[in-house]
Amino acid sequence: MLRFSLTLGVLALVAASPVAAEIARIKQSSGIALVERNAQRLKAAPGLQLLAGDRLVTGKDGRMSLTFIDNTRFAVGPNSQVSVSEFQYDRTRQKGSFVTKVDRGSLAIVSGRIAKSDRDAMKVRTPNSLLGVRGTKFIVAVPK
Protein backbone atom coordinates (compact mmCIF):
# COMPACT_ATOMS: atom_id res chain seq x y z
CA MET A 1 0.00 0.00 0.00
CA LEU A 2 2.85 2.31 0.90
CA ARG A 3 4.60 1.37 -2.33
CA PHE A 4 1.37 2.02 -4.23
CA SER A 5 1.01 5.57 -2.90
CA LEU A 6 4.71 6.25 -3.54
CA THR A 7 4.24 5.17 -7.14
CA LEU A 8 1.28 7.49 -7.47
CA GLY A 9 3.40 10.33 -6.10
CA VAL A 10 6.08 9.69 -8.71
CA LEU A 11 3.47 9.51 -11.46
CA ALA A 12 2.07 12.86 -10.37
CA LEU A 13 5.56 14.40 -10.55
CA VAL A 14 6.13 12.95 -14.00
CA ALA A 15 2.76 14.18 -15.21
CA ALA A 16 3.58 17.72 -14.06
CA SER A 17 6.67 17.80 -16.28
CA PRO A 18 6.16 15.40 -19.17
CA VAL A 19 9.29 16.03 -21.24
CA ALA A 20 11.75 16.96 -18.53
CA ALA A 21 14.38 14.50 -17.41
CA GLU A 22 16.28 14.36 -14.14
CA ILE A 23 19.63 16.17 -14.25
CA ALA A 24 20.61 16.07 -10.57
CA ARG A 25 19.43 15.11 -7.13
CA ILE A 26 19.48 17.01 -3.85
CA LYS A 27 21.71 15.25 -1.34
CA GLN A 28 21.40 17.41 1.73
CA SER A 29 20.02 20.75 2.79
CA SER A 30 19.68 22.87 5.90
CA GLY A 31 18.03 26.17 6.80
CA ILE A 32 16.00 27.84 4.08
CA ALA A 33 16.84 25.96 0.87
CA LEU A 34 14.44 26.00 -2.07
CA VAL A 35 14.29 24.92 -5.68
CA GLU A 36 12.35 27.32 -7.89
CA ARG A 37 10.83 25.76 -10.99
CA ASN A 38 8.65 28.10 -13.06
CA ALA A 39 6.00 29.23 -10.57
CA GLN A 40 6.70 26.38 -8.13
CA ARG A 41 8.85 26.59 -5.01
CA LEU A 42 9.97 23.20 -3.78
CA LYS A 43 11.72 22.43 -0.53
CA ALA A 44 15.22 21.14 -1.30
CA ALA A 45 14.71 17.83 0.48
CA PRO A 46 17.23 15.00 0.02
CA GLY A 47 16.30 12.94 -3.05
CA LEU A 48 14.48 15.78 -4.85
CA GLN A 49 15.16 15.45 -8.59
CA LEU A 50 16.24 18.59 -10.42
CA LEU A 51 15.41 19.63 -13.97
CA ALA A 52 17.26 21.90 -16.38
CA GLY A 53 16.27 25.51 -15.71
CA ASP A 54 15.82 25.03 -11.96
CA ARG A 55 16.94 27.83 -9.66
CA LEU A 56 18.58 27.06 -6.32
CA VAL A 57 17.81 29.60 -3.61
CA THR A 58 19.07 29.69 -0.03
CA GLY A 59 18.34 32.02 2.87
CA LYS A 60 20.62 33.47 5.53
CA ASP A 61 21.38 30.09 7.15
CA GLY A 62 20.55 27.97 4.13
CA ARG A 63 22.79 25.44 2.38
CA MET A 64 22.24 22.59 -0.03
CA SER A 65 24.30 20.01 -1.86
CA LEU A 66 23.55 18.09 -5.03
CA THR A 67 25.10 15.65 -7.48
CA PHE A 68 24.43 15.77 -11.23
CA ILE A 69 24.05 12.74 -13.50
CA ASP A 70 27.46 13.47 -15.04
CA ASN A 71 29.00 13.27 -11.50
CA THR A 72 29.40 17.05 -11.10
CA ARG A 73 28.92 18.04 -7.45
CA PHE A 74 27.61 21.34 -6.08
CA ALA A 75 27.52 22.89 -2.62
CA VAL A 76 25.41 26.06 -2.42
CA GLY A 77 26.21 28.43 0.43
CA PRO A 78 23.95 30.84 2.37
CA ASN A 79 22.15 33.80 0.73
CA SER A 80 22.59 32.36 -2.75
CA GLN A 81 20.76 32.40 -6.06
CA VAL A 82 22.09 29.88 -8.54
CA SER A 83 20.41 28.79 -11.79
CA VAL A 84 21.17 25.76 -13.89
CA SER A 85 20.32 27.55 -17.14
CA GLU A 86 21.45 24.78 -19.45
CA PHE A 87 22.12 21.09 -18.90
CA GLN A 88 22.35 18.50 -21.64
CA TYR A 89 24.04 15.17 -21.12
CA ASP A 90 24.24 12.06 -23.25
CA ARG A 91 24.83 9.26 -20.74
CA THR A 92 26.02 6.85 -23.43
CA ARG A 93 28.58 9.14 -25.05
CA GLN A 94 29.31 10.96 -21.77
CA LYS A 95 29.21 14.33 -23.50
CA GLY A 96 27.11 17.40 -22.99
CA SER A 97 26.88 21.06 -22.12
CA PHE A 98 26.29 22.71 -18.80
CA VAL A 99 25.78 26.40 -17.97
CA THR A 100 25.29 27.61 -14.40
CA LYS A 101 24.49 31.18 -13.39
CA VAL A 102 25.61 32.40 -10.00
CA ASP A 103 23.64 35.61 -9.43
CA ARG A 104 24.43 35.87 -5.74
CA GLY A 105 26.10 33.99 -2.91
CA SER A 106 28.59 31.18 -3.14
CA LEU A 107 28.89 27.91 -5.01
CA ALA A 108 31.52 25.18 -4.64
CA ILE A 109 31.87 22.92 -7.68
CA VAL A 110 33.68 19.68 -8.34
CA SER A 111 33.30 19.21 -12.07
CA GLY A 112 32.31 15.90 -13.66
CA ARG A 113 32.20 14.27 -17.07
CA ILE A 114 30.71 17.16 -19.04
CA ALA A 115 33.68 19.40 -18.19
CA LYS A 116 36.00 16.62 -19.40
CA SER A 117 34.07 15.93 -22.61
CA ASP A 118 34.91 19.08 -24.59
CA ARG A 119 36.76 22.31 -23.93
CA ASP A 120 34.50 24.74 -22.05
CA ALA A 121 31.50 22.39 -22.33
CA MET A 122 30.86 23.52 -18.75
CA LYS A 123 30.52 27.23 -18.08
CA VAL A 124 29.74 29.33 -15.04
CA ARG A 125 28.37 32.85 -15.39
CA THR A 126 28.58 35.52 -12.69
CA PRO A 127 27.20 39.07 -13.03
CA ASN A 128 30.60 40.27 -14.30
CA SER A 129 32.32 37.21 -15.78
CA LEU A 130 32.01 34.00 -17.76
CA LEU A 131 34.17 31.03 -16.73
CA GLY A 132 35.09 27.94 -18.72
CA VAL A 133 35.59 24.96 -16.42
CA ARG A 134 38.47 22.69 -17.34
CA GLY A 135 38.10 19.82 -14.92
CA THR A 136 38.58 20.95 -11.34
CA LYS A 137 37.36 21.95 -7.91
CA PHE A 138 36.64 25.60 -7.16
CA ILE A 139 34.47 28.14 -5.37
CA VAL A 140 32.71 31.07 -7.01
CA ALA A 141 31.56 33.86 -4.70
CA VAL A 142 29.28 36.74 -5.68
CA PRO A 143 28.75 39.09 -2.74
CA LYS A 144 25.47 40.97 -2.52
Place this chain on the structure above:
Amino acid sequence: MIRRGVAIAAAVLLSGCATSSLVLLPDDEGHQGAVAVLESGGAPTDAVIAEGNSRTKLGTKTPVAKPLGSNGLKKQEAALLTVLPPPAKSFLLYFEQGTTTLTPQSAMVLTSLRQEIASRSGPEVEVIGHTDTVGGEDDNDRLSMNRAEEVLTWLASQGFDRSMMSAVGRGERQLMQPTLDNVDNPANRRVEVIVR
Protein backbone atom coordinates in the same frame (compact mmCIF):
# COMPACT_ATOMS: atom_id res chain seq x y z
CA MET B 1 45.93 62.63 -9.61
CA ILE B 2 44.43 62.58 -6.13
CA ARG B 3 41.04 63.28 -7.62
CA ARG B 4 41.52 60.38 -9.98
CA GLY B 5 42.45 58.12 -7.08
CA VAL B 6 39.31 59.11 -5.26
CA ALA B 7 37.20 58.42 -8.33
CA ILE B 8 38.69 54.95 -8.65
CA ALA B 9 38.18 54.24 -4.96
CA ALA B 10 34.55 55.32 -5.28
CA ALA B 11 34.07 53.09 -8.27
CA VAL B 12 35.53 50.15 -6.39
CA LEU B 13 33.24 50.87 -3.46
CA LEU B 14 30.19 51.09 -5.68
CA SER B 15 30.95 47.93 -7.59
CA GLY B 16 32.76 46.39 -4.63
CA CYS B 17 29.55 44.78 -3.53
CA ALA B 18 29.34 42.91 -6.82
CA THR B 19 32.97 41.88 -7.23
CA SER B 20 32.85 38.18 -7.71
CA SER B 21 35.82 35.99 -7.00
CA LEU B 22 37.13 32.58 -7.86
CA VAL B 23 39.01 30.27 -5.51
CA LEU B 24 40.74 27.45 -7.38
CA LEU B 25 41.66 24.26 -5.52
CA PRO B 26 43.27 20.93 -6.35
CA ASP B 27 40.69 18.15 -6.76
CA ASP B 28 40.26 15.33 -4.26
CA GLU B 29 42.87 13.18 -6.01
CA GLY B 30 45.37 16.05 -5.84
CA HIS B 31 45.19 16.89 -9.56
CA GLN B 32 45.14 20.55 -10.50
CA GLY B 33 42.61 21.60 -13.12
CA ALA B 34 42.07 25.06 -14.57
CA VAL B 35 39.34 27.62 -15.08
CA ALA B 36 39.41 29.88 -18.13
CA VAL B 37 38.08 33.40 -17.71
CA LEU B 38 36.27 33.71 -21.04
CA GLU B 39 34.73 37.10 -20.27
CA SER B 40 35.44 39.60 -17.54
CA GLY B 41 33.83 42.99 -17.02
CA GLY B 42 31.98 42.61 -20.31
CA ALA B 43 35.08 41.97 -22.44
CA PRO B 44 36.56 38.68 -23.65
CA THR B 45 39.84 37.58 -22.02
CA ASP B 46 42.24 34.75 -22.64
CA ALA B 47 43.22 34.37 -18.99
CA VAL B 48 43.45 30.80 -17.76
CA ILE B 49 43.66 30.35 -14.00
CA ALA B 50 45.67 27.21 -13.31
CA GLU B 51 47.34 27.94 -9.96
CA GLY B 52 45.93 25.76 -7.20
CA ASN B 53 45.03 27.33 -3.86
CA SER B 54 44.66 30.75 -5.43
CA ARG B 55 42.10 33.55 -5.37
CA THR B 56 41.17 35.60 -8.43
CA LYS B 57 39.10 38.75 -8.48
CA LEU B 58 36.69 38.62 -11.41
CA GLY B 59 35.40 41.54 -13.45
CA THR B 60 38.77 43.16 -14.12
CA LYS B 61 40.26 43.37 -17.61
CA THR B 62 43.11 40.99 -16.86
CA PRO B 63 42.22 38.68 -13.97
CA VAL B 64 45.28 37.56 -12.01
CA ALA B 65 45.42 34.69 -9.52
CA LYS B 66 46.95 35.39 -6.13
CA PRO B 67 48.07 32.63 -3.74
CA LEU B 68 45.73 32.05 -0.80
CA GLY B 69 48.79 32.43 1.39
CA SER B 70 48.98 31.68 5.07
CA ASN B 71 45.43 32.89 5.75
CA GLY B 72 44.13 30.09 3.56
CA LEU B 73 40.42 29.81 2.87
CA LYS B 74 37.89 32.11 4.50
CA LYS B 75 35.84 30.44 7.22
CA GLN B 76 32.67 30.31 5.11
CA GLU B 77 34.61 28.88 2.14
CA ALA B 78 36.01 26.05 4.24
CA ALA B 79 32.52 25.42 5.61
CA LEU B 80 31.09 25.30 2.08
CA LEU B 81 33.57 22.62 1.01
CA THR B 82 32.40 20.35 3.83
CA VAL B 83 28.88 20.49 2.35
CA LEU B 84 30.00 18.93 -0.98
CA PRO B 85 28.47 15.47 -1.54
CA PRO B 86 30.79 12.44 -1.63
CA PRO B 87 32.09 11.51 -5.11
CA ALA B 88 30.16 8.99 -7.20
CA LYS B 89 31.25 5.40 -6.63
CA SER B 90 31.22 2.68 -9.26
CA PHE B 91 30.82 -1.10 -8.76
CA LEU B 92 31.38 -3.87 -11.33
CA LEU B 93 29.46 -7.14 -11.16
CA TYR B 94 30.31 -10.07 -13.45
CA PHE B 95 28.04 -12.79 -14.87
CA GLU B 96 28.22 -16.40 -16.01
CA GLN B 97 28.22 -16.92 -19.79
CA GLY B 98 24.84 -16.24 -21.41
CA THR B 99 22.98 -15.88 -18.10
CA THR B 100 21.81 -13.35 -15.54
CA THR B 101 23.59 -15.33 -12.81
CA LEU B 102 26.30 -13.45 -10.93
CA THR B 103 29.72 -15.07 -10.52
CA PRO B 104 30.30 -16.13 -6.89
CA GLN B 105 32.86 -13.33 -6.34
CA SER B 106 30.45 -10.70 -7.63
CA ALA B 107 27.65 -12.00 -5.43
CA MET B 108 29.85 -10.98 -2.51
CA VAL B 109 30.21 -7.43 -3.90
CA LEU B 110 26.45 -6.95 -3.50
CA THR B 111 26.84 -6.42 0.24
CA SER B 112 29.21 -3.49 -0.16
CA LEU B 113 26.98 -2.09 -2.92
CA ARG B 114 23.99 -2.19 -0.59
CA GLN B 115 25.98 -0.56 2.22
CA GLU B 116 27.21 2.20 -0.09
CA ILE B 117 23.66 3.10 -1.18
CA ALA B 118 22.35 2.93 2.38
CA SER B 119 25.11 5.25 3.62
CA ARG B 120 24.13 8.07 1.22
CA SER B 121 21.60 10.85 1.58
CA GLY B 122 19.30 11.23 -1.45
CA PRO B 123 21.06 8.48 -3.45
CA GLU B 124 20.75 7.92 -7.19
CA VAL B 125 21.69 4.54 -8.65
CA GLU B 126 22.45 3.99 -12.34
CA VAL B 127 22.65 0.35 -13.46
CA ILE B 128 24.26 -0.38 -16.86
CA GLY B 129 24.26 -3.91 -18.31
CA HIS B 130 26.78 -5.28 -20.83
CA THR B 131 27.55 -8.58 -22.58
CA ASP B 132 30.48 -10.17 -24.36
CA THR B 133 30.29 -10.77 -28.13
CA VAL B 134 28.92 -14.33 -28.00
CA GLY B 135 25.51 -14.36 -29.73
CA GLY B 136 23.59 -11.91 -31.91
CA GLU B 137 23.35 -8.18 -31.24
CA ASP B 138 19.62 -8.23 -30.52
CA ASP B 139 19.98 -11.12 -28.11
CA ASN B 140 22.81 -9.31 -26.36
CA ASP B 141 20.80 -6.08 -26.07
CA ARG B 142 18.12 -8.14 -24.33
CA LEU B 143 20.61 -10.04 -22.17
CA SER B 144 22.39 -6.85 -21.04
CA MET B 145 19.05 -5.29 -20.10
CA ASN B 146 18.03 -8.45 -18.23
CA ARG B 147 21.31 -8.38 -16.30
CA ALA B 148 20.74 -4.76 -15.32
CA GLU B 149 17.13 -5.55 -14.34
CA GLU B 150 18.32 -8.50 -12.26
CA VAL B 151 20.56 -6.21 -10.21
CA LEU B 152 17.86 -3.55 -9.94
CA THR B 153 15.31 -6.12 -8.77
CA TRP B 154 17.72 -7.39 -6.14
CA LEU B 155 18.31 -3.84 -4.88
CA ALA B 156 14.55 -3.27 -4.76
CA SER B 157 14.22 -6.48 -2.72
CA GLN B 158 16.68 -4.93 -0.25
CA GLY B 159 14.28 -2.07 0.35
CA PHE B 160 15.60 0.58 -2.06
CA ASP B 161 12.83 2.42 -3.86
CA ARG B 162 12.78 1.93 -7.63
CA SER B 163 12.33 5.69 -8.12
CA MET B 164 15.97 6.20 -7.06
CA MET B 165 17.26 3.67 -9.61
CA SER B 166 17.46 3.36 -13.38
CA ALA B 167 18.60 0.47 -15.58
CA VAL B 168 19.84 0.38 -19.18
CA GLY B 169 21.34 -2.35 -21.38
CA ARG B 170 24.11 -1.52 -23.82
CA GLY B 171 24.51 -5.01 -25.31
CA GLU B 172 27.98 -5.70 -26.74
CA ARG B 173 28.61 -2.08 -27.81
CA GLN B 174 30.87 -1.06 -24.92
CA LEU B 175 33.34 -3.86 -24.39
CA MET B 176 35.65 -3.62 -21.40
CA GLN B 177 38.16 -5.74 -23.33
CA PRO B 178 37.80 -5.33 -27.10
CA THR B 179 37.45 -8.72 -28.83
CA LEU B 180 36.38 -10.17 -32.17
CA ASP B 181 32.76 -11.30 -32.60
CA ASN B 182 31.66 -14.46 -30.80
CA VAL B 183 34.38 -14.39 -28.16
CA ASP B 184 33.59 -15.66 -24.68
CA ASN B 185 35.05 -13.00 -22.35
CA PRO B 186 34.29 -12.87 -18.61
CA ALA B 187 35.43 -9.21 -18.23
CA ASN B 188 32.85 -8.05 -20.78
CA ARG B 189 29.90 -9.86 -19.14
CA ARG B 190 29.25 -7.22 -16.56
CA VAL B 191 26.91 -4.73 -14.95
CA GLU B 192 28.27 -1.39 -13.81
CA VAL B 193 26.45 0.23 -10.92
CA ILE B 194 27.14 3.92 -10.31
CA VAL B 195 26.06 5.22 -6.91
CA ARG B 196 25.72 9.00 -6.60
